[in-house]
Amino acid sequence: MTKDEVENGRDDMLIDGPEQANAVPDGFNANYLRIYYGKLFPHADIFKWMSYGNDGKHPACDKSYIGRREFSFTLENDIYIRFQSFNSASELENSIKEKCPFKIDIGPVYSVDPAKRHAYAQSGDNVFTPVERELVFDIDITDYDDVRYCCTGADVCLECWPLMTIAIKVIDTALRDDFGFNHILWVYSGRRGVHCWVCDGKARRLTNEQRAAIADYFRVYQGNENSNKKISLPGHVLHPFLARSYTEVLKGFFEAKLLSNQNLLSSEERYEKILEMIPDGSVAAELRGRWQEKKRSSMLKNDINVVRWEQLKHALQSGKQKAQGLRRCVEEIVFSFTYPRLDMEVSKHMNHLLKAPFCVHPKTGRVCVPIDPNNCDEFDPTKVPTLSQLLEELNRGGLRQDAEDEWDRTSLGESVTFFRSSFLHPLLKSCKEEIESSYNTKLQQAKNTLSW
Amino acid sequence: MQVVRCHRISSSNDVVVSTLPLYRSAPPLEVRLEDFELFAVDRLRVLKGISDGLSRGKKPEEIAKLAMDLWKANMRYPQATEDVNKDNISHFVLRLVYCRTEELRKWFLSMETALFRYRFHSESSEAQRALMSEFNLPYKAVSNAEFESVKDKLVQVARSMGQTLLPADAIFYKVPFEEVSELVAGRRVFIHKGHAYVAMNQVVSIVVTQFRSHLSKALILTNRKWTSTIREQEKDRLTPIVEALCTSYLGPDYSQPKEFAEISIKDIDQIAKTSFPLCMRHLFEKVREDHHLKHGGRMQLGLFLKGVGLKVDDALAFWKAEFAQKVVGAERFDKEYAYNIRHNYGREGKRTDYTPYSCQKVILSTPGVGDHHGCPYRHFSEENLRAALARMGVGSRIVEDVIDKARNRHYQLACTLTFEAVHGSSCDAGINHPNQYFIESQKILQSKNGSMAQ
């Protein structure tokens, strides 16, 4: 029976018979994972990516580059192996297949092979140090618990996922338009959030100080348990980045989705939280009075959250409330409930590890698939393929041997294709150009020195 | 009079727009050897003052004021031209002093950059512009056409910072965002496609970045020159001064025990427990345990004990009693070790070699295999440090604070925290010297004993 065969990790189960017998029980275990790493995980693509063109034949390729990258594995029993390095795609693939890690993390490129760091440590003078690392961001839904009522902790549903969609839109736009980065990969973290990898050469070479500066550029949220207002936006107007984020993303999502999704103004407990953010007590009191009174009246057609929000905006922005602080208050409320909350430490330091794309999350069994920032509205975390689903698809498509890659027979195919066409190929093209142009510059310089 | 000749460029007497030099080349001046050292020490006082301020977590405005006050107090002459000379000379001397290890370079680089920032800030805007042009920055002022196309955004940024309107003659520079990190971090610039639009009044940020990267490269070159030629060429003149300067400590030298003079051997174990800083306590325990200490440890502990007030005869007796128990016989002790101990006592004051080590010197030492000297906050593994602190009776919450300070390389702050935990009283001055630790400790203990006796 197929179930047993899957659990035993046998390969020959794949050519097994009728469709209904192909059901693979949900779950996550080493046997499932072994098949996944054996047939589906895109080892070669990950290796290509991490090589950044240095695995080519061009004389300017840095042959030592990939071998200085740290990979770390978390094994089945929470055994954690850090500072591993691989010199070829097959080395990487064999090691993954052999060790079957529950989680693969990617660290920085160091000055020397991290696996041999001890040998260098003895020669003194701190030669073992990170020299390159993608600029990374980690956004986690658990950091939004005070602004979502549908779930808490690690849970996520379609009602609160828009918070992640907002984060992707805001950060992605700023990374491209403001900072001028082009090679950006967004990945579902497998459970409760998203990761972002900025892979342009100049992003990889940022110093910690410059990384911190970018992270701070994005920082607005100021968590403070002792204040009602979680966000403060000083100044007469918003910085262009915040203004654009507000008009293009935050406002729309807040009014069209979150307000109703999360029932932000439906009950007294919830609207009090928002009224507390209004600095003028009399305005808040007036709204409170109106909302307590009209609890059940009229408005059957309209969503009560939307109606109340319009009332609140009117009260704060109408002619007589010219005071700057009150007008700004509407924006502050929207920011509080929508603006991305980044894990700053992950972005600030080169030597922070981040889970590799296409890993499988042990708790959910879902694959960490890339997310297309241009279509992130459509991304549905509850539809991300799970390990068991993929194995089932493999089984079902077992007779179709014509497919070029195994994943083409599964719903992972789409993700791998997207990873290649939208991220990997354009990235490698520009890496190649960069390698060539730096080589030409060096040649030119060499000529110049000779002619002196 | 000995004269040091720095390489000579024809010096012109052009109108000095700014008194803030960029230190592009060594000063075209003749320097007396005494000045060489004196100027350097004065500048070091300024840099160390800034460093102390930073490590105590002072606010930027406070440090700016502190830096300018220190500068006035230590670097000013009645004559402005002399100021510039001293400024230049002292900077270049300290470059030699601080070029020699990664750690020294890092410290010097941050302190000089901080100093430059505050001094640049206090210049007039014409002087700032002149300095800016001296840097030959590859950035051009934004053209009119481009300015018009982004003007709305620039106004928006200015207003977001509480400024009203752009001045009519506003000049903006277009700079890769990487070079103005602090402006990016504070969202104080408009950024588009990787370029930040930096207003004239924000150029301090660019200039400081330039200053820093220039100095950073220069220090590497200086280090190369130092190791390849200067050290050898100057081995009879500059080299000893340079080497002494980097470990020089600017407070009292504690070579003459004063306040608690005369410690006798029978009290020493007790006193070590109550009043020795961890670095000395550790050495002391090791010599009691192993009956031996390698050279670095003997020097560090021996000179400390001298400062504490152990008489030369007692010192001899102490070391002999320990060493004679093991490998070394009494005879060999007299021959090989006694001489050094007397020597340390015999020579007083003048050279740093025979004065008790300051924290700076202890921290910068490089203990090798079998060595026990150095600063535990720096040289111990976290695990060992934790254990040692626990043995001193430091509570586990404070231990975490101490470890945290040590991790962030604030070794003296870590030691100060330990002091405060052990003595249950604050130490506002901070610990700068093991003998200072000892004296402060004794003061507290004696006042406690005194009040108990009453």
Ligand SMILES: [Zn+2]
């Ligand atoms: Zn939810």
